[in-house]
Amino acid sequence: MRTALIAAALALAVTTVARAEEPELRPGPGRDQVMDNCGACHTLAYIPMNSPFLTQAQWTAEVNKMVDVFHAPIAREDIPAIIAYLTAQYGAR
Amino acid sequence: MRRRDLLAGATMLAASRPAFAQFDPRLPEGTRQIARMGAPPGKKDLIELTDRPPNYETPLDAFRTAITPNDRFFVRYHLSVIPDMDELRDWRLEIGGDGAERSLTLTLDDLRRDFAPVTIAAVCQCSGNRRGLFQPHVPGVEWGIGAMGNARWTGVRLRDVLVRAGVKPGALEVAFNGADSAVVEETPDFLKSIPLARAMHPDTLLAWEMNGEALPHYNGFPLRVVVPGWTATYWMKHVNRIALRTTPEDNFWMKAAYRVPRGLFPTDMPFASQVTTGNEPITQIMVNSLVTNLQDGARVPAAGFDIEGIAWDGGHGIRTVEVSTDRGQTWRPATLGEDLGPYAFRSWTMRLQPGRAGPVQAMVRATSNAGQVQVAQLVPNPAGYHHNVIQTLEVTAS
Numbered sequence: 001m002r003t004a005l006i007a008a009a010l011a012l013a014v015t016t017v018a019r020a021e022e023p024e025l026r027p028g029p030g031r032d033q034v035m036d037n038c039g040a041c042h043t044l045a046y047i048p049m050n051s052p053f054l055t056q057a058q059w060t061a062e063v064n065k066m067v068d069v070f071h072a073p074i075a076r077e078d079i080p081a082i083i084a085y086l087t088a089q090y091g092a093r
Numbered sequence: 094m095r096r097r098d099l100l101a102g103a104t105m106l107a108a109s110r111p112a113f114a115q116f117d118p119r120l121p122e123g124t125r126q127i128a129r130m131g132a133p134p135g136k137k138d139l140i141e142l143t144d145r146p147p148n149y150e151t152p153l154d155a156f157r158t159a160i161t162p163n164d165r166f167f168v169r170y171h172l173s174v175i176p177d178m179d180e181l182r183d184w185r186l187e188i189g190g191d192g193a194e195r196s197l198t199l200t201l202d203d204l205r206r207d208f209a210p211v212t213i214a215a216v217c218q219c220s221g222n223r224r225g226l227f228q229p230h231v232p233g234v235e236w237g238i239g240a241m242g243n244a245r246w247t248g249v250r251l252r253d254v255l256v257r258a259g260v261k262p263g264a265l266e267v268a269f270n271g272a273d274s275a276v277v278e279e280t281p282d283f284l285k286s287i288p289l290a291r292a293m294h295p296d297t298l299l300a301w302e303m304n305g306e307a308l309p310h311y312n313g314f315p316l317r318v319v320v321p322g323w324t325a326t327y328w329m330k331h332v333n334r335i336a337l338r339t340t341p342e343d344n345f346w347m348k349a350a351y352r353v354p355r356g357l358f359p360t361d362m363p364f365a366s367q368v369t370t371g372n373e374p375i376t377q378i379m380v381n382s383l384v385t386n387l388q389d390g391a392r393v394p395a396a397g398f399d400i401e402g403i404a405w406d407g408g409h410g411i412r413t414v415e416v417s418t419d420r421g422q423t424w425r426p427a428t429l430g431e432d433l434g435p436y437a438f439r440s441w442t443m444r445l446q447p448g449r450a451g452p453v454q455a456m457v458r459a460t461s462n463a464g465q466v467q468v469a470q471l472v473p474n475p476a477g478y479h480h481n482v483i484q485t486l487e488v489t490a491s
Binding site (some may be wrong): 032042045062 | 277
């Protein structure tokens with residue numbers, strides 16, 4: 001179900017908005033979940049653009065906004081890994 | 094040409110350019126790493142922050158003239174699905190809502206033929222212009238100084254169109270929707286409303302022309318809302334639905350986004366139907382100025398040099414622009430340039446003669462005809478709006 005949802009979202013993204021060249025995100029645990037989920041609706045450039053100044057609580061709020069307000073089709077079980085990656089790689093130093 | 098081809102072309106163009114610009118060192122480190130020179134179709138030499146959705150900033154050199162050229166005018170979208178020009182040629186404007194006596198469907202030809210044309214010069218400035226300069230940084234699109242532009246907008250008065258539909262006595266707000274949309278259907282569509290009184294103001298327009306030409310695709314072709322004096326969030330692009338409402342618009346983009354702490358920023362028209370105990374919608378642009386011919390670190394002749402720039406506010410016009418070279422102890426008035434109207438950029442210039450080599454610091458502050466002055470210290474607010482801190486330019490005379 002989860003895969004189907006994401007695949008549907010990605011397919012929609014590809015047909016309606018060209019997938020532009022994406023910035024290379026830093027390697028680290030959770031990067032796959034970030035790339036699979038966050039890039040469906042917007043360029044991954046939003047992540048480095050908002051760095052390095054957000055705390056774990058602020059990254060959590062951003063991810064929750066994407067899920068709860070914008071209804072991004074992100075699997076609930078991926079959320080902790082996404083937040084951990086954003087905090088570790090692009091969080092406040 | 095399909096949208097995919099257009100966007101693919103934009104990407105190749107952007108990628109082929111070296112990132113030669115020196116981006117503002119006050120921006121977040123990550124922003125400076127991803128920013129690059131680039132432009133979507135129909136534009137040139139902008140600073141690309143994101144390409145999906147497209148968010149492109151105007152660099153300083155395009156503000157040397159008080160009218161910003163169309164192909165250098167900034168681009169800002171929340172959502173990624175933007176109809177291409179072919180799709181927009183089938184565009185119609187629908188007017189209705191529970192506060193309207195009747196529903197109308199209008200074409201661009203109807204608007205041109207049936208209503209009196211109006212042209213107004215006005216600054217279109219993103220609410221978050223200069224967000225990237227906030228300290229501490231706040232999340233969002235990390236704009237530098239260029240999420241703004243000044244153009245001559247030609248169209249018709251929104252008021253005239255609303256009167257044609259018939260405004261019921263209970264009408265409270267006028268809401269706008271545009272033809273752009275989100276990738277995921279459940280994402281809140283970008284909808285904005287303004288108070289009825291602002292919609293009926295004679296300077297609030299539905300514009301199809303910008304600086305004498307059709308609106309560029311990414312500035313809202315074929316028709317956008319123009320709300321002179323108010324921030325650009327209300328200037329709906331590709332506007333295709335207008336609703337007279339007897340109740341407040343309660344979409345995410347009104348209820349939760351684009352809000353400032355209540356009473357923190359002055360406004361001539363508080364958005365009464367949207368005020369809560371804690372906050373209120375952003376409305377009017379704060380008085381502001383920008384040095385356009387020099388950047389920090391520039392070398393200037395000790396014998397004398399000109400400092401030039403622009404100033405603007407939320408519709409009262411500019412009374413003075415003053416410059417201080419002694420850290421704010423004394424101020425001297427600059428010479429103001431041509432007056433293009435109360436909503437427009439006002440150019441200004443001053444000759445400085447340091448008389449000796451070494452560092453020169455010039456502070457610039459604008460005052461509006463309402464007596465509003467730029468602030469000495471940032472007024473913090475969660476979303477990073479209304480940055481109008483007095484600029485301090487640091488150059489070296491030799």
